[in-house]
Amino acid sequence: MSAEALGIAFVVVVVGGLGTLSGALVGGILIGLVQSIMSTLWPEGAQLMIYASMAIVILVRPAGLLGRI
Amino acid sequence: MRAAERFPNLATAIVLVALVVLPFIVSVTLASQIAIFATGALSVALLLGAVGLLSFGQGLYLGVGAYVCGILARDAGMGLIPALLMASLSGAVLAGFLGSVMVRRHGVYFVMLTLAFAQMGYFAVLAFKGVTGGENGLTGLPRQFDLLGLSIADPLSMYGFMAGAFFLVFLLVQRIIASPFGSVLAAIRENEPRSEALGYPVARYKTAAVALAGAIAGFAGGLHVIFLGFVPPSDVELEMSQRLLVIALIGGVGSPAGALVGSAFYMIVSEALSEIWPRWLALIALLLIGLVLFLPGGLWSAGRRISALFERNAAHD
Numbered sequence: 532m533s534a535e536a537l538g539i540a541f542v543v544v545v546v547g548g549l550g551t552l553s554g555a556l557v558g559g560i561l562i563g564l565v566q567s568i569m570s571t572l573w574p575e576g577a578q579l580m581i582y583a584s585m586a587i588v589i590l591v592r593p594a595g596l597l598g599r600i
Numbered sequence: 601m602r603a604a605e606r607f608p609n610l611a612t613a614i615v616l617v618a619l620v621v622l623p624f625i626v627s628v629t630l631a632s633q634i635a636i637f638a639t640g641a642l643s644v645a646l647l648l649g650a651v652g653l654l655s656f657g658q659g660l661y662l663g664v665g666a667y668v669c670g671i672l673a674r675d676a677g678m679g680l681i682p683a684l685l686m687a688s689l690s691g692a693v694l695a696g697f698l699g700s701v702m703v704r705r706h707g708v709y710f711v712m713l714t715l716a717f718a719q720m721g722y723f724a725v726l727a728f729k730g731v732t733g734g735e736n737g738l739t740g741l742p743r744q745f746d747l748l749g750l751s752i753a754d755p756l757s758m759y760g761f762m763a764g765a766f767f768l769v770f771l772l773v774q775r776i777i778a779s780p781f782g783s784v785l786a787a788i789r790e791n792e793p794r795s796e797a798l799g800y801p802v803a804r805y806k807t808a809a810v811a812l813a814g815a816i817a818g819f820a821g822g823l824h825v826i827f828l829g830f831v832p833p834s835d836v837e838l839e840m841s842q843r844l845l846v847i848a849l850i851g852g853v854g855s856p857a858g859a860l861v862g863s864a865f866y867m868i869v870s871e872a873l874s875e876i877w878p879r880w881l882a883l884i885a886l887l888l889i890g891l892v893l894f895l896p897g898g899l900w901s902a903g904r905r906i907s908a909l910f911e912r913n914a915a916h917d
Contacts, residue, residue: 538719542716545712573727575726575727575728575729576723576724576727578719578723578726579720579723579724579727582716582717582719582720582723583716583720585712585716586713586716586717586720589705589709589712589713589716590701590704590705590713593705593709
């Protein structure tokens with residue numbers, strides 16, 4: 532469990548933007564939404580989509596959604 | 601900057617001797633495992649040592665190679681060599697594709713991308729249970745493989761095959777580092793903006809290096825499957841990426857020979873420690889911290905340091 536929580540926390544921070552507090556909030560809401568929506572649509576792929584969203588964010592906005600580049 | 605490596609050099613001879621001596625020092629099964637993980641660590645050594653790219657995702661390509669080798673051997677009835685070639689090809693194709701995307705980001709963002717893709721791969725393996733067998737792994741492989749009509753079922757011939765495969769990959773990596781291509785990779789490692797300014801297509805060179813490392817990791821995955829006789833899902837887990845990285849760092853990424861030293865050390869120490877204490881990984885972590893602090897070049901660089909010390913003493917006399 533601890534490793535799973537650590538992974539999700541890391542993804543949330545990266546998606547929101549390293550070093551921004553509001554980014555952690557936005558990232559947390561977003562990843563939570565992705566996880567719960569995917570859990571109803573495709574339960575086995577929920578974890579997969581979390582990391583996919585992290586990869587997409589790094590590629591499109593490396594500093595995170597609310598981070599300054 | 602280091603002087604360009606010659607090929608073949610003293611390290612080649614040392615590795616060859618070590619591979620011959622290894623099964624007489626440790627059990628033959630352990631020696632096979634050492635050769636397999638050393639092959640996997642070579643992919644990390646190539647990326648980190650030659651190009652300076654840190655990857656947390658080599659386990660992904662190792663796992664993909666393992667699954668491809670397993671599925672082809674089971675369902676298509678492929679022989680040993682074709683299945684291994686397809687395993688490294690699949691690793692190269694996947695790494696080349698992901699690499700072309702990843703090289704757009706630098707530094708810590710590159711590392712995070714490798715991590716994200718590796719995790720995606722692991723959860724994809726769990727999600728597509730029908731193909732991969734999910735958490736149970738892929739079972740039902742042929743009980744034994746033949747190499748050109750000769751069976752490699754008994755432990756010693758299995759070790760011979762694994763050691764030979766490792767040595768081939770080792771020679772390949774040495775050759776790559778000594779080649780003009782390797783010099784460009786070294787230039788990118790030392791100063792990327794300057795290499796770009798000199799007109800080298802840096803992104804393309806990096807992608808090629810990532811694809812090569814993926815091919816090596818996929819090959820190691822295929823070897824692991826042939827050794828085990830089934831595909832464990834742990835091959836594609838993050839723990840495998842970390843293990844390859846730790847092995848490469850313990851041995852030292854300055855020379856491809858470090859992969860064998862690191863693998864032998866890691867496997868022998870973990871075998872010895874796991875009998876004493878189930879939490880032996882904590883000791884490996886302590887050891888790694890000590891190594892980074894006091895011997896940043898890895899175990900392989902210790903030999904170089906000692907020989908340098910002797911030369912200095914000889915110069916004094």
